[in-house]
Amino acid sequence: MSEHRRRSTRPAGTTTPATTTTPAETTGPARPTRTGPRHRRRGTALAIGVPLVLTAAGTLAYGTDLGLFGAAGQARASAATAAAPAWATASADGFASVDALGQNGTYGGRDGRTVTVKSLADLEKYATAAEPYVIVVAATITMDPVGKEIKVQSDKTIVGSGTSGQIVGGGFFLGQGVHNVIIRNLTIRDAYQGVWNDKEHDFDGIQMDGAHHVWIDHNDIRHMADGLIDSRKDTTYLTVSWNKLSQDNKAFGIGWTDNVTADITIHHNWIRETEQRNPSTDNVAHAHLYNNFLEDVAGTDIKSSYGNYSRGRTNMVLENSCFLGLTDPVVRDATATLVQRGNQFSGTTGKNESGGTGTAWDPKTYYAYTLDKAADVPALLKAGAGPRTSIGTTASTATTATTKAAAATTLTVAKDGSGQYTTVQAAVNAVPANNPSRVVIAVKPGTYRELVKVPSNKPHVTIQGTGGSRKDTTIVYNNASGTPKPDGSGTYGTGGSATVAVDADDFQARNLTISNDFDEAAHQDIANQAVALRTSSDKVFLDSVIVSGDQDTLLVDTASKDKLGRVYIANSYVVGNTDFIFGRATAVIDKSVITLKKRWNGTSAGYVTAPSTAANRKGILIANSTVSGDVSDRSFYLGRPWHAGGDASLDPQTTVRNTVLGAAIRTAPWTDMSGFSWKDDRFAEYKNTGAGSGAASSDRPQLTDSQATGQEIADWLGDWTPTAS
Numbered sequence: 270m271s272e273h274r275r276r277s278t279r280p281a282g283t284t285t286p287a288t289t290t291t292p293a294e295t296t297g298p299a300r301p302t303r304t305g306p307r308h309r310r311r312g313t314a315l316a317i318g319v320p321l322v323l324t325a326a327g328t329l330a331y332g333t334d335l336g337l338f339g340a341a342g343q344a345r346a347s348a349a350t351a352a353a354p355a356w357a358t359a360s361a362d363g364f365a366s367v368d369a370l371g372q373n374g375t376y377g378g379r380d381g382r383t384v385t386v387k388s389l390a391d392l393e394k395y396a397t398a399a400e401p402y403v404i405v406v407a408a409t410i411t412m413d414p415v416g417k418e419i420k421v422q423s424d425k426t427i428v429g430s431g432t433s434g435q436i437v438g439g440g441f442f443l444g445q446g447v448h449n450v451i452i453r454n455l456t457i458r459d460a461y462q463g464v465w466n467d468k469e470h471d472f473d474g475i476q477m478d479g480a481h482h483v484w485i486d487h488n489d490i491r492h493m494a495d496g497l498i499d500s501r502k503d504t505t506y507l508t509v510s511w512n513k514l515s516q517d518n519k520a521f522g523i524g525w526t527d528n529v530t531a532d533i534t535i536h537h538n539w540i541r542e543t544e545q546r547n548p549s550t551d552n553v554a555h556a557h558l559y560n561n562f563l564e565d566v567a568g569t570d571i572k573s574s575y576g577n578y579s580r581g582r583t584n585m586v587l588e589n590s591c592f593l594g595l596t597d598p599v600v601r602d603a604t605a606t607l608v609q610r611g612n613q614f615s616g617t618t619g620k621n622e623s624g625g626t627g628t629a630w631d632p633k634t635y636y637a638y639t640l641d642k643a644a645d646v647p648a649l650l651k652a653g654a655g656p657r658t659s660i661g662t663t664a665s666t667a668t669t670a671t672t673k674a675a676a677a678t679t680l681t682v683a684k685d686g687s688g689q690y691t692t693v694q695a696a697v698n699a700v701p702a703n704n705p706s707r708v709v710i711a712v713k714p715g716t717y718r719e720l721v722k723v724p725s726n727k728p729h730v731t732i733q734g735t736g737g738s739r740k741d742t743t744i745v746y747n748n749a750s751g752t753p754k755p756d757g758s759g760t761y762g763t764g765g766s767a768t769v770a771v772d773a774d775d776f777q778a779r780n781l782t783i784s785n786d787f788d789e790a791a792h793q794d795i796a797n798q799a800v801a802l803r804t805s806s807d808k809v810f811l812d813s814v815i816v817s818g819d820q821d822t823l824l825v826d827t828a829s830k831d832k833l834g835r836v837y838i839a840n841s842y843v844v845g846n847t848d849f850i851f852g853r854a855t856a857v858i859d860k861s862v863i864t865l866k867k868r869w870n871g872t873s874a875g876y877v878t879a880p881s882t883a884a885n886r887k888g889i890l891i892a893n894s895t896v897s898g899d900v901s902d903r904s905f906y907l908g909r910p911w912h913a914g915g916d917a918s919l920d921p922q923t924t925v926r927n928t929v930l931g932a933a934i935r936t937a938p939w940t941d942m943s944g945f946s947w948k949d950d951r952f953a954e955y956k957n958t959g960a961g962s963g964a965a966s967s968d969r970p971q972l973t974d975s976q977a978t979g980q981e982i983a984d985w986l987g988d989w990t991p992t993a994s
Contacts, residue, residue, distance in 0.1 A: 361484035363508035363534025375482040377426030377451035412439025416472035429454035445479035459840040463895030470494040477504040489655040492516040501525040513655040524551025539650040552581040565594035579605040591646040613643035683713040714741035725772040734781030742781040751795025767803035782815040789869035809836040810991040820847040825854035848879035855887040865898030873901035878908035880921040888922025897931030907938040922951035934961030937968035
């Protein structure tokens with residue numbers, strides 16, 4: 270199922286423009302040559318950047334200090350101070366290690382206090398402070414407003430606590446002269462605003478304008494509104510290493526001036542599901558790219574326009590990298606220089622260039638480094654790129670009973686037998702009844718055709734895909750309401766048809782697809798409601814998932830009419846056509862894409878929501894999202910009231926606010942159901958935009974500003990703050 274409904278801008282069968290133009294981008298003015306010598310001192314050789322999972326303890330180890338904090342680390346940031354642990358003394362490799370511009374390498378905030386933050390206010394407080402800090406991010410922090418970029422000041426290390434350090438809906442900005450900054454082990458994600466080639470927003474993961482001595486290492490940066498990383502305006506002495514960059518139009522842009530002064534090292538990065546700037550390296554005096562893995566993932570709508578691009582007056586050395594499935598894997602301008610050594614190409618087509626008139630240079634005259642074999646790079650990066658649970662080897666003396674206890678709460682699933690279990694349900698069965706704490710079921714990439722049920726006596730379960738994309742791990746089945754049960758006891762019914770059924774509180778799902786692929790066309794003889802995911806519990810958090818089906822895709826229910834059931838869905842995709850988000854739970858869909866699809870016979874007609882809300886309860890809230898699809902204009906309703914069983918006491922509610930509505934939405938977006946009028950229940954909009962939005966009328970109620978203040982996400986969730994765990 271498409272996560273981004275767009276294609277490459279290049280027509281089929283065409284080739285990349287001439288080397289003096291920018292592939293798939295707008296060509297700027299001619300660039301003057303400025304290649305005069307610069308004074309520099311070669312820095313002292315430092316520890317070479319290697320995958321954190323392989324780093325020797327004592328150099329970068331923080332197996333117990335980071336991610337498994339003691340009492341000091343658990344304190345709030347305002348009170349959390351401690352001697353800097355071993356990992357805080359880590360220094361950069363590559364050009365970020367070079368002694369220049371008055372800065373002797375890049376070591377971040379190691380000379381300052383170590384603080385632990387769990388809120389946006391605390392993160393911003395310490396990141397923007399004048400004095401040095403090591404800032405440990407120990408929670409998911411959501412930017413407010415969306416797109417916010419914290420203005421990081423010099424002498425900072427910002428590092429995630431294990432895999433729990435996440436920045437959602439925004440990122441970081443390093444301005445002119447900011448230096449000696451390390452950003453490591455974070456997930457920075459989901460500022461996406463529903464427009465693929467976003468010209469309106471500039472919501473980057475990390476943007477640098479005129480900074481120097483910066484190390485960006487072991488992060489997962491994805492799904493932003495503009496670029497994942499932008500190194501602009503002569504930012505220099507930059508090293509970008511061991512990151513996962515994915516699910517974005519523009520991965521990594523470098524340049525934005527005519528000066529040829531920047532020195533940049535880019536190594537051991539896994540770049541996939543991106544279209545352009547992979548990276549685009551413009552007017553860089555010394556660009557050293559090595560051991561990167563660029564992958565154009567088959568079967569997705571995201572197609573790379575080009576791979577590594579030596580642009581303008583760039584002088585690039587490209588070594589031992591792996592290119593899989595890319596069009597135009599290596600491209601250079603006629604004015605640029607590009608030296609290739611030891612790279613590997615598989616399934617690539619189009620331009621694969623080298624040469625130029627610039628002076629050849631040797632990275633080892635600036636810093637020491639060791640190359641991995643190109644053939645080993647994909648496996649190495651799949652195992653070692655991105656945030657790590659802990660940094661150090663399993664032989665580290667830092668391993669403690671706490672470490673072992675945490676490891677015991679993770680169960681692995683792999684179809685190929687490389688995990689503890691081969692099915693997801695087997696892992697669920699292994700969770701002890703009435704478990705008191707979180708159990709993570711880590712599911713390796715693959716398609717798991719099975720039914721999964723998490724019973725009510727197994728709370729605190731997370732099912733998490735471990736692949737680079739939410740498409741890599743899929744749980745799918747094809748039962749429908751009218752499908753006969755194997756034991757002959759009747760049919761499954763709507764709720765019973767669910768591929769994944771969750772009856773346990775405090776459930777989470779992350780980075781995977783849950784689908785029901787029942788074939789309506791082949792089975793018009795039976796009731797065709799076919800649920801992908803059913804929840805009937807409280808505090809359900811769905812983060813970065815795809816829930817896909819046709820009719821009745823997502824059933825958000827409660828254990829009983831008098832029970833509260835809250836569901837929070839963020840940064841996700843919900844796909845369907847008829848009442849495909851329905852039920853009586855108090856449910857929020859935030860910063861997500863709701864994809865409308867045609868019926869089995871090719872017709873366009875449907876309903877997004879069918880709430881069955883109890884009186885005096887909150888129903889379904891869609892906020893900060895996009896509703897669109899490849900269907901006919903004005904063919905879908907936003908919702909209709911479902912009075913389950915003809916229960917007149919119900920008071921169904923759907924509110925859609927601050928959301929982009931595609932042209933598929935009807936001008937009168939609400940309709941009646943089973944003899945119940947939508948006008949007798951609670952249906953409203955607030956400040957929606959897009960071709961499917963409309964002004965207030967008797968057929969289109971709009972909240973006033975005053976009313977809207979009582980219909981915020983916090984009003985739906987009450988005393989519950991969803992936190993990734």
